Amino acid sequence: MEEKLTLFKNRKRFGIEKNIDLIFKNTTLALSSFVAIVLFGIILVVFFQSFESFSRYGLNFLVTSEWNPVKDEYGAFTAIYGTLVTSLLSLLITIPLGVGTAIFITEDFVPKFVREIVGSFVELLAAIPSVVLGLWAIFVMEPFFREFFVFLHKFFGWIPLFSSEPAGRNSLLAIIILVVMLLPIVTSIARDSLNQVPKKLRNASYGIGASRWKTIFSVILPAALSGIMAGVLLALGRAMGETMAVTMIIGNSNVFSWSLLSPGYTISSMLANQFGEADGSQVSSLFYAAFVLMILSLVVNIFAQWLVKKFSLKY
Amino acid sequence: MIMNSLYYQKKLSRNVGDKFFTSLSVFCALIAILPLIFVVTYILIKGGAQITPELFTLEPNPPGDDLDAGGINPALIGTLVITTIASIIAIPVGVGGGIYLAEYSNGGPFSKFIRFGVNVLAGVPSIIAGVFIYALIVSTKILFGSMYSGFAGGMALSILMLPTVIKTTDEGLKLVPNELRYASLGIGASMYTTILKITLPTAFRSIATGVVLGIARAAGETAPLIFTALFSYYYIVGFEDLFYEMGSLAVLIYNFALEPYDAQNKLAWAASFILVISILTVNIFSRIFAAFTEKTKRV
Numbered sequence: 185m186e187e188k189l190t191l192f193k194n195r196k197r198f199g200i201e202k203n204i205d206l207i208f209k210n211t212t213l214a215l216s217s218f219v220a221i222v223l224f225g226i227i228l229v230v231f232f233q234s235f236e237s238f239s240r241y242g243l244n245f246l247v248t249s250e251w252n253p254v255k256d257e258y259g260a261f262t263a264i265y266g267t268l269v270t271s272l273l274s275l276l277i278t279i280p281l282g283v284g285t286a287i288f289i290t291e292d293f294v295p296k297f298v299r300e301i302v303g304s305f306v307e308l309l310a311a312i313p314s315v316v317l318g319l320w321a322i323f324v325m326e327p328f329f330r331e332f333f334v335f336l337h338k339f340f341g342w343i344p345l346f347s348s349e350p351a352g353r354n355s356l357l358a359i360i361i362l363v364v365m366l367l368p369i370v371t372s373i374a375r376d377s378l379n380q381v382p383k384k385l386r387n388a389s390y391g392i393g394a395s396r397w398k399t400i401f402s403v404i405l406p407a408a409l410s411g412i413m414a415g416v417l418l419a420l421g422r423a424m425g426e427t428m429a430v431t432m433i434i435g436n437s438n439v440f441s442w443s444l445l446s447p448g449y450t451i452s453s454m455l456a457n458q459f460g461e462a463d464g465s466q467v468s469s470l471f472y473a474a475f476v477l478m479i480l481s482l483v484v485n486i487f488a489q490w491l492v493k494k495f496s497l498k499y
Numbered sequence: 500m501i502m503n504s505l506y507y508q509k510k511l512s513r514n515v516g517d518k519f520f521t522s523l524s525v526f527c528a529l530i531a532i533l534p535l536i537f538v539v540t541y542i543l544i545k546g547g548a549q550i551t552p553e554l555f556t557l558e559p560n561p562p563g564d565d566l567d568a569g570g571i572n573p574a575l576i577g578t579l580v581i582t583t584i585a586s587i588i589a590i591p592v593g594v595g596g597g598i599y600l601a602e603y604s605n606g607g608p609f610s611k612f613i614r615f616g617v618n619v620l621a622g623v624p625s626i627i628a629g630v631f632i633y634a635l636i637v638s639t640k641i642l643f644g645s646m647y648s649g650f651a652g653g654m655a656l657s658i659l660m661l662p663t664v665i666k667t668t669d670e671g672l673k674l675v676p677n678e679l680r681y682a683s684l685g686i687g688a689s690m691y692t693t694i695l696k697i698t699l700p701t702a703f704r705s706i707a708t709g710v711v712l713g714i715a716r717a718a719g720e721t722a723p724l725i726f727t728a729l730f731s732y733y734y735i736v737g738f739e740d741l742f743y744e745m746g747s748l749a750v751l752i753y754n755f756a757l758e759p760y761d762a763q764n765k766l767a768w769a770a771s772f773i774l775v776i777s778i779l780t781v782n783i784f785s786r787i788f789a790a791f792t793e794k795t796k797r798v
Contacts, residue, residue, distance in 0.1 A: 204689070205690050208690070216599040216613050218596060219616045225635075226627060226628075230627070283527075288524045288525060309531075312719075316775055320538050322756055323756075395513045395514070396517050397516060425627070427722035432756060456725055459725075459726045460726045460729070481623065482623075
């Protein structure tokens with residue numbers, strides 16, 4: 185009896201085992217801090233590379249649209265305007281479409297397997313690389329919409345947005361392809377937040393005699409609003425940073441125009457186009473533009489996360 | 500007459516409104532699935548028609564020479580090489596970081612900050628990752644004096660993969676029931692034995708699914724590669740080719756879609772066919788796999 189007790193008592197961990205444990209823990213700690221290092225590294229590197237251009241042009245860079253490597257004059261207004269306009273307008277189209285689709289998936293208009301198929305189709309759309317969507321946009325979408333743009337210009341040309349003669353690639357096509365890319369994001373996040381609304385809210389609403397859509401508009405959508413808003417902001421961040429499909433279809437022109445039917449520019453398409461061949465102070469100016477893009481998307485992203493944290497799980 | 504109010508009345512404004520909004524929502528769903536159907540159909544038809552055995556073995560010809568565009572072998576191998584490099588960097592770092600977040604951290608400010616950082620990094624535009632690597636590696640020629648290289652491209656892609664890998668590891672490990680950990684620690688196993696022998700194997704399936712989806716996503720990324728790995732028309736023959744310009748399917752599609760020549764455009768469609776089919780296959784299979792594991796877990 186005595187012997188057995190000592191057997192249990194004396195079992196201690198070897199020093200080497202303790203050390204391995206400690207090393208393992210600290211390795212994982214170091215690996216997880218790598219995320220922070222990369223994030224700060226990106227911000228610092230892009231900032232310092234843009235310093236030369238920043239000190240020369242200051243904030244004027246943001247409001248002038250001269251971009252002339254020969255005269256060494258740089259201003260990114262056209263690109264910044266293009267980034268904001270394409271992302272905001274595409275979001276404006278995507279929100280009703282995406283939320284409508286999410287409602288279709290979460291309500292029981294049709295049998296469950298049909299809804300599941302629609303849901304996974306939309307999610308598979310997110311898996312298609314954007315360069316492939318760009319290829320498709322160039323060869324299929326652009327010819328398809330050509331007549332429509334001519335019509336648009338003919339009848340709505342008095343609106344500044346449609347005031348130029350449509351010729352090939354333009355900002356409106358970029359907006360349309362962005363809608364295709366944002367739809368899966370908005371739809372899947374809206375679907376998740378609609379699914380999280382408790383069933384009792386719906387039953388209570390039906391119980392006092394509200395119709396299905398009265399329930400959706402007055403009970404379910406308001407309850408899911410914060411989640412949907414966060415999804416919309418994430419989609420906005422994605423839209424601003426989206427590069428390939430937009431670069432391939434927007435026309436890449438630094439001439440400022442109010443019209444969506446003329447070729448435009450976004451910050452990311454400017455980077456994609458010029459970075460490989462740039463030298464001298466053009467590189468610094470491109471880094472400046474990249475810095476602006478990064479700040480824009482960081483602000484949107486952080487705001488989205490704050491929104492999720494602040495308003496999630498109310499019910 | 501009063502009994503009528505018990506029956507469904509078609510013309511009541513609430514019923515008309517309901518019908519209207521229901522059809523609107525069906526319409527939205529139809530529009531939402533149209534792009535996928537159109538894109539996939541066009542790629543199957545236009546890209547599928549270009550698939551020949553030579554496509555997989557030949558180098559692409561420089562545009563403008565002749566009507567024969569050649570094949571996409573260097574780009575295909577390049578995509579595999581660059582994605583492999585990215586995985587070799589991102590998977591150990593991501594899984595390790597995820598282990599710390601899920602197993603060691605106790606919800607303190609550090610882990611909160613790292614989780615926040617993961618989400619922010621996931622939202623950084625992909626072209627910024629390319630810009631960062633360009634400044635860090637390409638313009639400084641830090642890698643044995645080489646500028647544009649497949650290695651730099653792989654590093655840029657790994658930045659994009661990292662948040663996905665950490666997130667799936669973190670979430671996968673959190674799903675492992677605590678009883679397993681208690682049991683393992685209770686019989687005297689140390690923390691790292693518990694993690695390596697018990698929790699990681701239990702969460703392996705969900706982590707693997709997430710990582711594979713992350714790799715598939717990275718394989719189609721173009722923006723970080725156009726000025727880190729650039730493009731190459733030549734076969735990849737040896738290890739030292741890692742430190743020179745390297746082609747990839749995604750950049751090939753971008754470059755050749757913008758060429759005015761029909762032969763190059765066709766090559767871009769063929770490359771899209773291969774890229775999309777492999778990405779969709781991986782996605783569909785991992786989806787089925789995930790659904791299958793969910794079912795077996797419940798039993």
